[in-house]
Amino acid sequence: MTGPTAVSETLYTSLANQLPSFLSNALLQCKRLPSLPAVALNVLEITRTSDATLSDYARAIEHDPALTARVMSVANSVHYLRAAQPPHTCFEATQRMGLDVTLATVLSFCLFENDHSARGRQHFWRRAITSAVAASYLAQQLCPHQAGSVFTAALLQDIGILALQTAYPNDAERLYGTEQASHGHTQQVEKRYFGCDHALIGAWLLAKWGAHDDLIRAIQRSHEGLETDNPSVLCLRVSGALADAWLSADPAQALAGVMRQLRTLATADEWALAGLLAHLEYTLPPLMETLGLSQPVSIDSVRLLQEAQQLLYEHTLSLSARLDAQQKARDALLDDYAQLEQRSRIDPLTQLANRAWLEEQLRERFHLCLSTKRTMSVVFIDLDHFKVLNDRFGHQAGDEVLARFGKMLASLVRVGDLAGRYGGEEFLVILPDENAEGAKRFAERITRRLQERPMARIEQEPLYVSVSIGVACLTDGGFGNERELIDAADQSMYFIKRSGRGGVSVYGQ
Numbered sequence: 001m002t003g004p005t006a007v008s009e010t011l012y013t014s015l016a017n018q019l020p021s022f023l024s025n026a027l028l029q030c031k032r033l034p035s036l037p038a039v040a041l042n043v044l045e046i047t048r049t050s051d052a053t054l055s056d057y058a059r060a061i062e063h064d065p066a067l068t069a070r071v072m073s074v075a076n077s078v079h080y081l082r083a084a085q086p087p088h089t090c091f092e093a094t095q096r097m098g099l100d101v102t103l104a105t106v107l108s109f110c111l112f113e114n115d116h117s118a119r120g121r122q123h124f125w126r127r128a129i130t131s132a133v134a135a136s137y138l139a140q141q142l143c144p145h146q147a148g149s150v151f152t153a154a155l156l157q158d159i160g161i162l163a164l165q166t167a168y169p170n171d172a173e174r175l176y177g178t179e180q181a182s183h184g185h186t187q188q189v190e191k192r193y194f195g196c197d198h199a200l201i202g203a204w205l206l207a208k209w210g211a212h213d214d215l216i217r218a219i220q221r222s223h224e225g226l227e228t229d230n231p232s233v234l235c236l237r238v239s240g241a242l243a244d245a246w247l248s249a250d251p252a253q254a255l256a257g258v259m260r261q262l263r264t265l266a267t268a269d270e271w272a273l274a275g276l277l278a279h280l281e282y283t284l285p286p287l288m289e290t291l292g293l294s295q296p297v298s299i300d301s302v303r304l305l306q307e308a309q310q311l312l313y314e315h316t317l318s319l320s321a322r323l324d325a326q327q328k329a330r331d332a333l334l335d336d337y338a339q340l341e342q343r344s345r346i347d348p349l350t351q352l353a354n355r356a357w358l359e360e361q362l363r364e365r366f367h368l369c370l371s372t373k374r375t376m377s378v379v380f381i382d383l384d385h386f387k388v389l390n391d392r393f394g395h396q397a398g399d400e401v402l403a404r405f406g407k408m409l410a411s412l413v414r415v416g417d418l419a420g421r422y423g424g425e426e427f428l429v430i431l432p433d434e435n436a437e438g439a440k441r442f443a444e445r446i447t448r449r450l451q452e453r454p455m456a457r458i459e460q461e462p463l464y465v466s467v468s469i470g471v472a473c474l475t476d477g478g479f480g481n482e483r484e485l486i487d488a489a490d491q492s493m494y495f496i497k498r499s500g501r502g503g504v505s506v507y508g509q
């Protein structure tokens with residue numbers, strides 16, 4: 001068995017270095033800092049050996065006559081007096097009490113004797129006992145060989161609070177007097193006050209006593225999340241939350257919170273909560289009484305679990321309603337976004353693609369054609385004498401013509417083509433996989449349609465318009481980019497303008 005000297009000096013130094021210096025000074029100078037006699041440390045060591053027997057504990061305890069007397073008197077108390085005869089030896093006493101009670105008695109005697117007065121201490125010790133009982137029960141299910149060491153770690157996990165209460169007695173009531181403050185809240189307050197929380201201080205204190213590294217590390221990391229592969233660490237971390245729930249003013253609500261956390265764990269099925277709660281209900285009251293602690297309100301474990309399950313169920317329902325609402329809001333946002341995006345591509349007057357979308361699409365398709373060795377044509381359309389039209393019939397009539405022309409153009413293109421308004425009275429059509437001849441036929445269809453159909457009626461009279469069209473095909477020009485392709489179609493269109501308007505010209509022909 002390793003003794004106090006086996007503790008790693010490096011670990012103690014590293015923990016001491018993590019403490020803010022004002023705090024380590026205050027703790028080191030504090031004359032009443034909790035301490036554990038060698039006999040208690042020996043008992044702690046025994047908890048680590050999975051094959052330890054009760055007689056190992058009895059032998060260790062017997063080294064200290066005062067401690068032995070205390071253990072015998074607890075064993076003699078009414079709750080353990082099952083045998084007619086009072087126990088005569090420390091072994092009989094430990095046998096009668098069982099391992100957990102023996103350990104709790106030893107540690108409470110060494111750390112708390114005659115010191116249960118302050119309200120914070122009462123709460124502290126009740127939480128320690130409750131988590132220890134819970135942790136040991138859980139360990140019996142998940143890692144039975146480590147049940148003893150898990151019990152001790154849980155019992156001592158908040159020993160840092162005791163150190164802080166002793167070193168800062170004037171602040172203790174303010175910091176720890178509110179029994180209903182959550183453990184998480186206490187940690188935050190400690191960090192604000194002292195620059196670290198009690199888990200680090202507890203680990204440091206245990207290292208100072210010479211406790212084993214495993215115990216020190218378990219306590220140092222006792223506030224970390226539940227995601228761990230180590231079952232004994234998990235039992236310890238869950239035990240604190242369970243103790244808080246058990247001692248809370250609203251145990252069902254608090255337990256529902258713990259159950260929510262447990263549900264996220266892979267081992268979710270293994271948490272035999274009903275058994276655990278029943279164990280707490282029957283074990284804690286006599287144990288608290290034995291250790292001289294006032295009783296918290298008695299709890300019916302079956303009802304507690306039912307209420308917590310109901311709350312959990314209600315929480316799940318409201319959560320799924322919230323998720324539904326969020327999903328709907330998200331869908332609506334996506335719809336809005338899609339509509340906005342669509343609108344940002346459309347020219348409002350003609351309902352065709354706008355110039356920005358035309359240019360983006362042309363750029364993409366141009367490069368796609370080059371890389372896949374396919375072709376495409378563009379058709380550049382400019383309405384003739386539009387200024388005259390506007391001047392004669394008004395801007396509104398001009399708008400009507402543009403809108404009607406847009407509709408007509410849309411009716412002529414095929415799926416995959418893209419028709420858009422390039423500028424005021426200029427339009428552009430992209431025809432994928434179309435050669436110059438095909439694009440020319442398409443352009444002539446436009447001019448024919450305009451001869452057949454008026455684009456407006458002014459005072460019942462039909463108004464016909466003509467267009468000048470330039471066509472350019474990708475394969476006919478050795479174009480370096482999409483801009484050059486548009487310029488070529490534009491040039492061809494101007495050729496028609498110069499030749500008198502109303503016709504089609506193909507680039508390069």
Ligand SMILES: Nc1nc2c(ncn2[C@@H]2O[C@H](COP(=O)(O)OP(=O)(O)OP(=O)(O)O)[C@@H](O)[C@H]2O)c(=O)[nH]1
Pocket residue numbers: 349382383384385386387388390394395396397398399402423424425497501
């Ligand atoms: N009603 C209306 N007119 C527009 C719109 N955008 C541009 N225009 C007008 O279209 C006319 C274009 O005039 P010009 O560029 O001289 O061309 P044009 O009169 O068609 O002459 P050619 O192209 O040479 O046949 C201008 O008077 C612009 O004000 C619009 O959205 N609505």
